Amino acid sequence: MASESISVTTSDDQTIQLSRKHAQMSQTINSMLEDSVGADQEAIPLPNVSSEVLKKVIDWCTHHENDPAPVEKVKKLNKKREYKAKNSTISDEWDKNFVNAELRVIVDILLAANYLDVKGLFELMCKHIANELKGKTPDQIRERFGIQDDLTEEDKAAMRKAWGATKNDS
Amino acid sequence: MSKFRLHFAVEAKSMRGQRLLKRLLSGGSDLSRKKERAEGHHCDGDGDDVTSMDDLPVDVQLVIVTFCDIHSVCNLASLNRRWNEMLKRPILWRQLCGRDFDIVILPSAECTWHQVYKSMIPFDRDEHHFQRCFYGAMRVGAANTTLFGRPRGSFIFRGSSRGDRELSWVDERGRVRHNRMRKTLEGYVGDHWEDETPYTSLGQIMSNHPELTNPLYDLSMTQWFPD
8 A cells, every 4th residue: 555655865865755646746756656566664765965955946846736647648740730839938927936045946846857757847948048148248147147258269260160159149 | 858858968978068967966055055055145246156047057058949939049058158059069059950840750861950050040140030921932832842851852952143142943844933033012912823733853944944043053054853
């Protein structure tokens, strides 16, 4: 008999209870549960996720627990449609609020979503970052996302030639 | 999505990519360490120790890029060397070609996905509005192009002697369709004409319409109706 709540141990050695429904939104935990039927008393170790981030992920799962499950695309013909659906608009107001956070938090949630394989959350964070990149110059992007600049002026000129000067490029 | 990401993971050949993947797979002690460091510095832009987008694994970064518009992709490519190298991967341009132009088959074995994408952008990147006007038309051309896996009935010309803001293509019945955008006080206005002559070779079109330049496909393939 499977219990209704799952306990997981985070990277900072805290044990957190989450409901089975939320746990199963993560493909990683889901497959762990399937692999260890009968041993579900033990806490699942999540060495990649801190308790702070996990709480955020659970928040998101709670908001989205009643969403329809993502449809598995099996036919190759559907591939085209899948490409088309990939725009970066975030439609949900709650989601917009959720992603409005510090860069550190965003990166951590994205890493956690990637590790836990929560598809919806992963896409949401990717979309958010893509939206933030939109309309920024390379300098602004470097500043916002803490990226090191190791290019000389010649490199930059060559790249501008190769990739084309964009509207925002000075 | 997971299949998609796995694809990228296989592609992650750079040293950094491997290191990050290993880090991710092996229990992430690195991540918690990074977290401790980040507690100390809440402001960004402070040397190596702060959180940055470079902390993300390469496969995640590539997924982010597939959500970006093409202008952002070009900007990302000039961030630093690593990003520049990363954005040259054919797998990324294959995704982008499929996303923006519905091209899912490489039109010719000689070209790369990056070249295909570039060839689909006819004009300078500043004129967003103008490009959007043409994307619909180009999709039609592209659909014909990829239908048979090779350019058949869909030679696309970009530009003409009158300027760059023109796009023509030959439909499957050999008619030349031509579109032109003019900038007026009200904004861009489009012209359209068709030439109903059933052409059978690129040479005929080129001699009848000397103003058309820049065919996007190999000039040696002058015959596109084999029968």
